Amino acid sequence: MVALDYPDAASAEALVRSLEGIPCYMKVGMQLFYAAGPSFVADLKARGYKVFLDLKMHDIPNTVKGGANSITKLGVDVFNVHAAGGSAMMKAAMEGVEAALQADAKLQRPLVIAVTQLTSTSQTVLNDEIGVDGSVADAVVRYAKLAHEAGLGGVVASPQEVSLIKTACGASFQTITPGIRPAGADVGDQSRIMTPSEAIAQGTDYMVIGRPITAAANPRQALETIIEELV
Ligand SMILES: O=C(O)c1cc(=O)[nH]c(=O)n1[C@@H]1O[C@H](COP(=O)(O)O)[C@@H](O)[C@H]1O
Numbered sequence: 001m002v003a004l005d006y007p008d009a010a011s012a013e014a015l016v017r018s019l020e021g022i023p024c025y026m027k028v029g030m031q032l033f034y035a036a037g038p039s040f041v042a043d044l045k046a047r048g049y050k051v052f053l054d055l056k057m058h059d060i061p062n063t064v065k066g067g068a069n070s071i072t073k074l075g076v077d078v079f080n081v082h083a084a085g086g087s088a089m090m091k092a093a094m095e096g097v098e099a100a101l102q103a104d105a106k107l108q109r110p111l112v113i114a115v116t117q118l119t120s121t122s123q124t125v126l127n128d129e130i131g132v133d134g135s136v137a138d139a140v141v142r143y144a145k146l147a148h149e150a151g152l153g154g155v156v157a158s159p160q161e162v163s164l165i166k167t168a169c170g171a172s173f174q175t176i177t178p179g180i181r182p183a184g185a186d187v188g189d190q191s192r193i194m195t196p197s198e199a200i201a202q203g204t205d206y207m208v209i210g211r212p213i214t215a216a217a218n219p220r221q222a223l224e225t226i227i228e229e230l231v
Helices: 009-018 030-048 061-073 086-105 123-130 136-149 159-169 196-202 218-231
Strands: 026-029 051-057 080-082 111-115 154-156 174-177
Touching: 009 030, 009 154, 009 218, 026 030, 030 051, 051 174, 061 080, 061 086, 080 086, 086 111, 086 136, 111 123, 111 136, 111 174, 123 136, 159 174, 159 196, 196 218
Parallel strands: 026 051, 051 080, 080 111, 111 154, 154 174
Antiparallel strands: none
16 A cells, blocks of 8 residues: 655646556545545546545544545545544444445445554653554554444554454454665655565555655665565
């Protein structure tokens, strides 16, 4: 999943074109969605791309239900909420999806996933700033179980936690992992990272990769190199 973290549709479109023909999901996050809106998503879908709409909803259940309803009508393949919103909020998201599907049989069912602990969150930040005791891994697994029980299809976590999540929630519970950094790549603001091949070895279902591709001098070559190293 390629993170299209760009300020406008034109720059994102240039990246999409440069990757033409390589099978990957396009992830539209808040920077691009707030600037380019639903029409950019609709355009990607019309051209046959799989789309992960990463808006990380976290609000009261009724508001998230409405948000999930609107997102489902956009026809995206994957979208996310924050597990920290709790079980009622996550169940409300699923209700919003169901209502949209019942109203329009032509809509596809999106995979709804929950963000556990952001991959930028370190052990120190979790304990000393956020004030959550215990290990990051324990906090991630707790959120994963909550999301699983609420009926979601998977979670966003670091590849470091994939095997623990699969053990706790089952092999078919999907893991979507950012925090991917090829050896020697700039870590930036990420904290819990792994290389693409390490993430695959952990059993991740989807890798989310942004700057290692988008900030490269030749993004297509950067993605092809990552893929070549995996096969
Ligand atoms: O939900 C996400 O996609 C997400 C969750 C998380 O915990 N960490 C995380 O980095 N992301 C997103 O994944 C992408 C990672 O981008 P890079 O760090 O540039 O590879 C960004 O678009 C983030 O918004």
